Amino acid sequence: xxxxxxxxxxxxxxxxxxxxxxxxxxxxxxxxxxxxxxxxxxxxxxxxxxxxxxxxxxxxxxxxxxxxxxxxxxxxxxxxxxxxxxxxxxxxxxxxxxxxxxxxxxxxxxxxxxxxxxxxxxxxxxxxxxxxxxxxxxxxxxxxxxxxxxxxxxxxxxxxxxxxxxxxxxxxxxxxxxxxxxxxxxxxxxxxxxxxxxxxxxxxxxxxxxxxxxxxxxxxxxxxxxxxxxxxxxxxxxxxxxxxxxxxxxxxxxxxxxxxxxxxxxxxxxxxxxxxxxxxxxxxxxxxxxxxxxxxxxxxxxxxxxxxxxxxxxxxxxxxxxxxxxxxxxxxxxxxxxxxxxxxxxxxxxxxxxxxxxxxxxxxxxxxxxxxxxxxxxxxx
Numbered sequence: 001x002x003x004x005x006x007x008x009x010x011x012x013x014x015x016x017x018x019x020x021x022x023x024x025x026x027x028x029x030x031x032x033x034x035x036x037x038x039x040x041x042x043x044x045x046x047x048x049x050x051x052x053x054x055x056x057x058x059x060x061x062x063x064x065x066x067x068x069x070x071x072x073x074x075x076x077x078x079x080x081x082x083x084x085x086x087x088x089x090x091x092x093x094x095x096x097x098x099x100x101x102x103x104x105x106x107x108x109x110x111x112x113x114x115x116x117x118x119x120x121x122x123x124x125x126x127x128x129x130x131x132x133x134x135x136x137x138x139x140x141x142x143x144x145x146x147x148x149x150x151x152x153x154x155x156x157x158x159x160x161x162x163x164x165x166x167x168x169x170x171x172x173x174x175x176x177x178x179x180x181x182x183x184x185x186x187x188x189x190x191x192x193x194x195x196x197x198x199x200x201x202x203x204x205x206x207x208x209x210x211x212x213x214x215x216x217x218x219x220x221x222x223x224x225x226x227x228x229x230x231x232x233x234x235x236x237x238x239x240x241x242x243x244x245x246x247x248x249x250x251x252x253x254x255x256x257x258x259x260x261x262x263x264x265x266x267x268x269x270x271x272x273x274x275x276x277x278x279x280x281x282x283x284x285x286x287x288x289x290x291x292x293x294x295x296x297x298x299x300x301x302x303x304x305x306x307x308x309x310x311x312x313x314x315x316x317x318x319x320x321x322x323x324x325x326x327x328x329x330x331x332x333x334x335x336x337x338x339x340x341x342x343x344x345x346x347x348x349x350x351x352x353x354x355x356x357x358x359x360x361x362x363x364x365x366x367x368x369x370x371x372x373x374x375x376x377x378x379x380x381x
Contacts, residue, residue, distance in 0.1 A: 005230040005231050007227075009227070009234050010227050010232055011364045012362060012364060013359070013360075013362075013367060015361075016358055016359055016361065017359050017367055018356050018357070018358060018359070019356050019357030019359050019366070019367075020370050021355065022349060022354055022355055024193065024373075025190075025346065026302065026350065028301055031191075034063075034298075034373070035298070037377045038063075038280050039062065039280060039298070040062075040065070040154045041376065042376070043161045044152050044153070044281040045150070045151050045281045045282040045293070045295055046060045046067075046069060046151065047295075047307075048150070048309070050179075051180065052077065052150065053071060054072075055071070055073055056071060056096055056098055056099060057069065057070040057103065057114075059082060059096070060152065061297065062141070062154055063154065063298075065154055066082035066083070067079055067082055067141050068091060069143070070099055072101070073100065074115070077143060077145075078143070079141040079142070080103070080112075080138040080140060084107065084108075084110055085119070085136045085137065086105065086107075086125075087108065089105055089106065089107035090106075091104075091106070091138075093106060099114055100114070101115075103138065108124070110122055111123070117137040117138030118137045119136050119137050141153070141154060142154075142155065144161065146167065147170050147176065148176045149282075162279060163276055163277065163278050164276070164278075164279075169286075170276060170284070170291075173264070173286050174262075175291070178291055179312060179314055179317055180310070180311055181312045181316075181317055182309065182310040182327070183307075183308075184307075184308045184309075184332060185305060185306065185307050186305070186308070186336065187299070187303065187306075188303070188304050188305075188306065188340075189343040190303075190342040190345065191298075191301055191304065192304045193369075194346050195296055195338070195339070195342045196280075197342075197366045197369065198342045198345070199283065199338070200363070200365035200366045201362060201363045203362055204341055205219040206220050206221075206222055208341050209338075211330070211333055211334070212334050212337075215244055216243060218242065226239065228362055240270055241270050241272050243272040243273075247272070248289075249272065249273070249287045249288055249289050249290070252329055257312070257327045258290075258312065258315060258322070260288045261289065272288070273285055273286065273287050281295055285331075290310055290312050290327060291311045292308060292309070292310050292331055293308070293311070294307070294308045294309075295307040306339065308335060310324055310327060
């Protein structure tokens with residue numbers, strides 16, 4: 001590498017570091033530790049808060065834990081571990097169940113207040129005086145709504161939601177009023193980190209994403225931003241738009257699917273799209289006419305589920321003959337290509353010849369992700 005052509009303010013690495021070891025992608029023990037640290041301490045996105053219906057409780061997986069999210073009759077959200085404090089029975093046995101003022105254990109009929117989790121009734125059991133009812137309520141799970149998304153955290157004292165670009169990045173988008181128009185799930189045969197790594201670099205873009213590189217020309221150069229290129233200078237004029245001439249959004253024809261969001265700045269309108277990354281569970285892509293969120297759900301050391309949703313303004317959805325699936329078609333092509341590439345990479349890593357990656361300077365974001373993973377794993381849940 002011509003290191004003298006790398007400006008000090010460029011995000012490019014000035015060396016080629018080693019990646020995580022092979023065991024990080026294959027080993028059940030490594031995976032279990034990630035679930036007990038990263039996914040037990042960080043905020044994990046569970047979907048749009050508005051999708052949790054009043055009078056219902058829904059099961060959600062957070063790392064290795066089953067959680068129930070409840071929206072009671074007063075329209076208040078609460079989250080609890082899906083485990084009865086009595087003998088441990090699950091409380092919600094299916095994906096979603098109706099609930100009133102009480103959550104009743106299906107095993108021994110212990111009942112708990114849906115709003116605050118306190119133990120209300122021990123049914124046929126008659127406790128002795130040494131039983132402290134106040135200590136045997138449901139075990140709470142912290143929850144927080146950000147831009148209409150519900151996040152859950154298993155930690156007793158959770159910190160703030162982490163985002164690579166700041167939590168105010170989407171302030172100019174009408175996030176709270178957007179409505180889901182399309183939902184899609186896609187399973188891939190790779191470790192969850194493998195998909196995040198693919199997301200974090202564009203060296204693969206020229207060979208994997210012909211459609212995306214046509215829409216976003218800089219991706220065809222194997223980089224995500226001008227500052228990654230050798231010879232870049234801070235005073236270089238930024239591109240007017242990230243998109244090809246005539247395109248304004250991510251779609252098959254590059255045209256907007258409905259009214260442009262009001263309140264976006266001139267810069268936001270010109271750039272064409274923006275990413276917000278929230279490790280470990282989701283990334284959000286904001287366009288001028290819709291927003292997409294993709295959740296990364298670990299299903300085991302070698303399987304990952306992607307849950308992608310597209311959100312639109314009510315005005316866009318109300319257009320005659322509007323088809324959200326047509327809007328989603330472009331990103332589905334890209335996500336499927338990413339999933340296939342990540343799965344191909346994962347199968348190759350099974351070889352005993354593979355020990356660890358040797359990262360390239362353009363893969364600076366993967367290196368940062370690896371350092372974050374290792375630092376989080378050092379903290380016991």
